[in-house]
Amino acid sequence: MTSISSGASSLPKRVLIIRFSQTGQLDAVSDQILEPLLADPAIHVHVETLRPAQPFPFPWPFLDFLDAFPETAHMRPPPLAPLSLTGDEDFDLVILPYQVWYLAPSQPITAFLQHPVAARLLKGKPVVTVIGCRNMWLKAHEKLTSMLDSVGARLLDNVVLTDPGPTFATFITTPTWLLFGRKRGFWGMPDAGLDPAQIAGARRFGRALRDGLHSDAERGTQPLLAGLGAVVAEPRLYFGEKVGTRSFFLWGKLIMAVGRPGSAQRKPLLVTYVLFLATLIVTVLPISLGLQALLRPLFRGRLTKIKARFELPSGSANDRRHRYDS
Numbered sequence: 001m002t003s004i005s006s007g008a009s010s011l012p013k014r015v016l017i018i019r020f021s022q023t024g025q026l027d028a029v030s031d032q033i034l035e036p037l038l039a040d041p042a043i044h045v046h047v048e049t050l051r052p053a054q055p056f057p058f059p060w061p062f063l064d065f066l067d068a069f070p071e072t073a074h075m076r077p078p079p080l081a082p083l084s085l086t087g088d089e090d091f092d093l094v095i096l097p098y099q100v101w102y103l104a105p106s107q108p109i110t111a112f113l114q115h116p117v118a119a120r121l122l123k124g125k126p127v128v129t130v131i132g133c134r135n136m137w138l139k140a141h142e143k144l145t146s147m148l149d150s151v152g153a154r155l156l157d158n159v160v161l162t163d164p165g166p167t168f169a170t171f172i173t174t175p176t177w178l179l180f181g182r183k184r185g186f187w188g189m190p191d192a193g194l195d196p197a198q199i200a201g202a203r204r205f206g207r208a209l210r211d212g213l214h215s216d217a218e219r220g221t222q223p224l225l226a227g228l229g230a231v232v233a234e235p236r237l238y239f240g241e242k243v244g245t246r247s248f249f250l251w252g253k254l255i256m257a258v259g260r261p262g263s264a265q266r267k268p269l270l271v272t273y274v275l276f277l278a279t280l281i282v283t284v285l286p287i288s289l290g291l292q293a294l295l296r297p298l299f300r301g302r303l304t305k306i307k308a309r310f311e312l313p314s315g316s317a318n319d320r321r322h323r324y325d326s
């Protein structure tokens with residue numbers, strides 16, 4: 001736990017940020033958002049770093065990486081090391097950055113949201129979620145918002161930063177990064193992960209949160225980060241995500257039935273599944289995208305609705321960026 005006070009103030013606004021990042025990418029985004037808050041003497045920031053009781057490896061050994069999917073998809077994470085918070089603290093605003101694992105929130109974030117302390121901390125509180133992931137976050141966000149609903153928290157804003165590379169390049173560069181630690185692009189493909197300009201640009205969200213806190217806007221129902229290009233949803237990926245989620249769920253159930261995480265009995269099934277999954281990625285995803293391209297006129301209304309739903313509450317408009325970009 002780190003508690004950082006940005007200066008003396010008789011009535012500071014209290015902000016809680018939850019942190020977990022394996023490569024440091026999401027922490028780098030959080031640092032940018034926090035900087036304007038920490039520089040403000042009227043804002044007090046509490047940083048809670050999540051530590052799984054048994055750390056996840058990085059880079060991931062191949063079978064450990066696969067072995068994480070059943071419990072991720074079923075949202076049954078292993079416990080966290082004790083939190084520094086008791087649940088009696090009172091925050092004005094909660095910032096919840098999270099990464100996506102297997103089309104669901106990462107296990108440490110799910111573990112936090114299922115923790116009894118989170119239920120007490122978040123009840124009735126405005127929450128700003130910040131996603132940093134490859135590019136498939138729609139189903140994860142559905143799951144995360146339903147966990148927020150179940151603890152009675154209020155989603156005030158959602159920021160989404162996704163890897164800028166083309167989808168099919170990131171299907172190669174992201175696993176290379178996660179399994180071998182190699183972030184640099186190769187064979188003409190871009191580097192894995194977010195680019196430095198996206199990370200630096202996240203500071204605009206911190207500036208707007210700071211201004212919002214000064215005018216008590218976090219108490220209202222309107223987003224604080226509208227007009228800042230907070231989220232651009234790609235509705236064409238939704239159908240592929242639905243198929244993927246279903247498949248993770250069904251295979252995950254089977255794999256969990258044969259053994260605990262890390263057990264030898266799971267390995268043959270994991271290897272069978274990865275072959276199935278690779279087939280799914282090279283067949284279902286392009287077929288789904290191709291069919292949607294062909295049938296776009298028929299699907300247009302549906303895709304527009306999906307896009308609008310997932311861009312809530314902060315939206316994709318950029319009309320206030322000039323005020324917050326620097």
Ligand SMILES: Cc1cc2nc3c(=O)[nH]c(=O)nc-3n(C[C@H](O)[C@H](O)[C@H](O)COP(=O)(O)O)c2cc1C
Pocket residue numbers: 020021022023024025026027065068099100101102103104132133134135136137174178
């Ligand atoms: C086990 C695992 C599964 C992942 N699954 C997805 C996914 O389904 N969709 C996605 O967009 N990114 C996925 N990612 C990428 C992460 O969301 C994230 O971009 C990356 O792990 C870096 O995050 P960090 O801040 O923890 O270092 C996955 C990463 C891991 C480790």
